[in-house]
Amino acid sequence: MNENDFKRYKKIQIYGFIFVSLFILIICFVIGYLLNRNYTLERKYNDLNDKVNSNLSEISNFDYEKDEAEFIDLEEVAFKRELKVLPDGEEYPDKQRIYLTFDDGPGKYTNELLDILEEYGVKATFFVIYQPNHEEEYRRIVDNGHTLAIHSYDHSYKKIYKSVDGFKEDIDKTYDFLLETTGQEPLFYRFPGGSSNTIFKGNKNDLIDVLNDKNLVYYDWNCDSNDASKKALSSNQIANNVIKGIGNKKEAIVLMHDTNAKLTSIEAVPLILDYYMEDDNVIFLPITETTEPIQHVKKK
Ligand code: ZN
Numbered sequence: 001m002n003e004n005d006f007k008r009y010k011k012i013q014i015y016g017f018i019f020v021s022l023f024i025l026i027i028c029f030v031i032g033y034l035l036n037r038n039y040t041l042e043r044k045y046n047d048l049n050d051k052v053n054s055n056l057s058e059i060s061n062f063d064y065e066k067d068e069a070e071f072i073d074l075e076e077v078a079f080k081r082e083l084k085v086l087p088d089g090e091e092y093p094d095k096q097r098i099y100l101t102f103d104d105g106p107g108k109y110t111n112e113l114l115d116i117l118e119e120y121g122v123k124a125t126f127f128v129i130y131q132p133n134h135e136e137e138y139r140r141i142v143d144n145g146h147t148l149a150i151h152s153y154d155h156s157y158k159k160i161y162k163s164v165d166g167f168k169e170d171i172d173k174t175y176d177f178l179l180e181t182t183g184q185e186p187l188f189y190r191f192p193g194g195s196s197n198t199i200f201k202g203n204k205n206d207l208i209d210v211l212n213d214k215n216l217v218y219y220d221w222n223c224d225s226n227d228a229s230k231k232a233l234s235s236n237q238i239a240n241n242v243i244k245g246i247g248n249k250k251e252a253i254v255l256m257h258d259t260n261a262k263l264t265s266i267e268a269v270p271l272i273l274d275y276y277m278e279d280d281n282v283i284f285l286p287i288t289e290t291t292e293p294i295q296h297v298k299k300k
Contacts, residue, residue, distance in 0.1 A: 095283045097251045098276070099291065100124040100269070101221065103151055103190060105258030106137035109266045113258055114140055116266070120273045123286040125219075126258065127151035127190040130174055135181050142182045147286040149188035150174045150216065160192055161200035168210045175214065188287055189216040196220070196296035208299045219287055220296045221255035227265040228257055235267035242272050253287075253294045 102113065105128055114137070117124055125147040128138065141148045152160060153173040160170045171189070178186050189211055193199060195218060200207065211218055223245030225238050233241070238256075246252040256265050276282045285291070 092283050092285070095281055096246075096249070096279075097291075098246060098282060098284050099251070099253045099287055100256060100272075100284060101127060101190070101219070101253060101287070102256050102258035102265075103127045104129055104155065106131050106134040106141070107258055107260040107262075109260070109263055110134065110137040110258055111140070113266045113269060114144055114146075116269050116273075117146070118144060120270075120277070122273060122284040123147075124284070125149055125188070125287040127188075128174075128178070129153065129155050130177055138178065138181045142184055145286070147188065147288065148178060148182060148184065148186065149190065149219075149287065150178065150186045151190050152192045153177070155192055157192060157197075157199045161197070164202060164206045164210065167200075167207050171210065171214060171216070175216075187215065187217065187289065189218045190220070191218060194220050194296055204297055205299050217289075217293055218295060219253060219291070220294050221253045222249060222294045223252045223254045225254060225256045225265065225268070227262055227268070233264060235264040235271060238265055238268035239271035239275070242268065243275055251292055251294075 100122070102124060105113075105126055123145050126141050127149045128141075129151050130153045131137075138148060150171060151174075153170045159166050161167065175186055178184070191197060191207075195204070208218075223242060225242045225245070227233060227238050227241075242254055242256070246254065256262075256268075258265065273284070276284075
């Protein structure tokens, strides 16, 4: 090896060394960058995950345990039991009209409910079923000036919605029973499950024809207390659902239940009435012939 060769060899060695060092440096840099990025992304992911989880828990709590701030404290509402003007066939066009309706009764709490309504001077509507041991309650509903209306004979979807004949038979039996018990012809009807139920597979027009033939007007609702939900609700929760459901509706038909299993529904009634008692723009009415029907399904 001469001197020139040696110099060239040395040069290649130095360049090689620089090249390898640079290469290692770049690799280290890239690895460092990737690790850092991974860490940042992981942190962002965790933050987002926390946010999503807290939102999800808010959503899942929403139905049952509403945010405290959103909850109307019914204890705070001033207590003033002034009798409301009793309905006398007027339409009260300037007032917000609330129609409390109670399905599936009478039951063991009906008298308690009637006592409460009497105490507040409020009239309501009862969509009843056949309960042979509660004949006094049917009569008291009528005598107290509430509206007694047909819901069903035995509330068996299977029988009622099996056929048009089954539907008619259920209504006829209830109609005759109520007429016999109270001496008054029923004028109003509520479909078990509502007019929009999907249990009946035939043409709904046929069912509506049966009602028309009997001169029965059917009413659904535009405010659901949700007291028929699987989870038993407290009276406070039911009253909250009703008050929020009524909102600013000019006419609110409120769905509630009056059965042996629904004591909290009855206990919710004074909470609801207390809330509106001082509001002169609100009137509670029973369904009468002047009440605008709320119907989820209409005859086509
Ligand atoms: Zn019902």
